[in-house]
Amino acid sequence: DLGLQGARVLVTAGAAGIGRAIAEAFAEEGARVFTCDLDEAGLATLPAGIGRRRADVADRGAVAALFEAALAELGGLDVLVNNAGIAGPTGKLDEINPEDWDRCLEVCLTSQFNCARLAIPHLRKSANASIVNLSSAAGKHGFALRAPYAAAKWGVIGLTKSLAIELGDDGIRVNAILPGLVAGDRQRRVLEAKAQQKGISFAEMERLAFSFTSIKDYVTARQLADQILFLCSPRGRTISGQAISVDGDTRML
Ligand code: NAD
Numbered sequence: 382d383l384g385l386q387g388a389r390v391l392v393t394a395g396a397a398g399i400g401r402a403i404a405e406a407f408a409e410e411g412a413r414v415f416t417c418d419l420d421e422a423g424l425a426t427l428p429a430g431i432g433r434r435r436a437d438v439a440d441r442g443a444v445a446a447l448f449e450a451a452l453a454e455l456g457g458l459d460v461l462v463n464n465a466g467i468a469g470p471t472g473k474l475d476e477i478n479p480e481d482w483d484r485c486l487e488v489c490l491t492s493q494f495n496c497a498r499l500a501i502p503h504l505r506k507s508a509n510a511s512i513v514n515l516s517s518a519a520g521k522h523g524f525a526l527r528a529p530y531a532a533a534k535w536g537v538i539g540l541t542k543s544l545a546i547e548l549g550d551d552g553i554r555v556n557a558i559l560p561g562l563v564a565g566d567r568q569r570r571v572l573e574a575k576a577q578q579k580g581i582s583f584a585e586m587e588r589l590a591f592s593f594t595s596i597k598d599y600v601t602a603r604q605l606a607d608q609i610l611f612l613c614s615p616r617g618r619t620i621s622g623q624a625i626s627v628d629g630d631t632r633m634l
Contacts, residue, residue, distance in 0.1 A: 388410075390455075393462065394466070406603065415434075432454045438492035439492050444495045457506060459508075485533055490540070509614075511613040518626065519535075522633060556622070562629070564601050594629040595630035596630065
């Protein structure tokens, strides 16, 4: 028992992937969970009991409406997980169109500001308050041909470390999680694109990617969720301001 029974949790982008695993894992621990996503059909397939609303985290009006709905249902907030993110455009920087740069930064980085600023007044009233921001191994190593994504994810770490110091007196802990190769569709698409660039098969690309990790495997969304639950639980109360890699020791993407 992680002591998360009754914890009030808001997870962004919970309809699929890592966000869904996080929302479900908190709910299984007896937490009360609310989530949002762009994908209404995906939201509809979440387990009963998880609160949900369509919202684009890059849209401040939609985020305000999301917080109103979530707070009305939860009655307060103990945990914010800023999970939403998109891969953004692929290509050399001079080929990237400015609108795609803006959208990537808005969804991956500015969304975390949009949500944190509304969460903080409520988190201040919690006895075990925590924010977890999803960054990426790209936020530590860089990512050739995906500079907007890497820049946004690097920014997430700066936001996390600054907020952790700023909110320490309020008893709010703030950490970033850096996934690397996560099993799933998104990773498959990234590796397929890399395999094509290199002119090798998908299986060869997968072996190559694993050779740059210590565990020689993917991390699953559920394994990431487990680390996030621990961080947000009372057992994680000594950990703040950290950028924690949960990536099997990935050295390059
Ligand atoms: P994903 O591509 O599977 O998408 C998850 C959900 O985000 C989808 O349901 C989508 O509809 C939703 N979404 C997209 N834009 C949104 C928006 N503007 N507002 C609300 N919802 C939106 O993503 P994932 O792979 O589960 O990644 C989750 C987080 O982890 C992201 O921040 C991502 O950058 C990060 N990450 C993922 C990996 C990986 O390999 N999967 C690796 C490193 C970091």
